[in-house]
Amino acid sequence: MAYWLVKTEPAECGIEDFARAPDTPVRWDGVRNFQARNFLMQMAVDDLVLIYHSSCRHIGIAGIARVSTSAYADPSQFDPNSPYFDARSTHDKPRWQAVDLVFERQLPRLLPLDEIKALAGLEGLALVQRGSRLSVMPVSTEQWRILLGPHQ
Template identity: 60%
Template sequence: MAKWLVKSEPEECGIDDFATAPDRVIPWDGVRNYQARNFLRQMDEGDQVLLYHSSCQHIGIAGVVTVVRAAYPDPNQFDPLSPYHDPKATLEKPRWDAVDMQFVRKLPHIIPLAELKAIPALENMPLVRKGNRLSVMPVTDDEWAGIPDLG
């Protein structure tokens, strides 16, 4: 079972959205970076995912979700009314993928980036290094274990 981190603005899709969604499941769609998309394609059912709130007042890891449906073509790429529409994508050759994720738990407090940067076990984590902050990124077992409040 792999581990991941995904980033989102909580106004668009945050941990509270997962906690209140029907069946607590939300499609993770709209990813339009090829490297992040390739990571989505590696996700399998049962993978654990850290949800990181970004571009907001309280930036940091807010909770844990799990993958409940592996990568499938992101339907937004085919919808001309969607902000995630891609006119080059076709049903025969989709360019973008989505995964479905389900709420596991909200952390007792958001773990801010400054706190994460101070944890020695996370020094190589892409999240804490400038220029490597994709919206989807892998997390090693050691990194996961080094994050407080994950148990």
């Protein structure tokens, strides 16, 4: 089983939205970056995913979700009314992928970015690398252990 981290704006879809309907899968769509997409495609059912809140008041890791469906063609790329529409995508050759995530649990308290940056051993994590904007990234077992500490 692998570990991941995804960024999201809680105003759009945060851990609260997962927690509100814990049995309903959330489609993780709208990823429009090739590196992030490639990581989505590597996700497998039952992988665990850290939900990171960005561009908001309280920035940090808010909870954990589980992959419930491995990658499939992101339907929003075919929808002209979607902000994620991509005219270059065809059903034969979709450019973008989505996965489904389900709520696993919320952290007892948000792990803020400044605390994450203060942890030793996370130098390889894209989240804390200067200028990195990657929105889907792998997390090693060791990084997972460091991030969750007593909360795992």
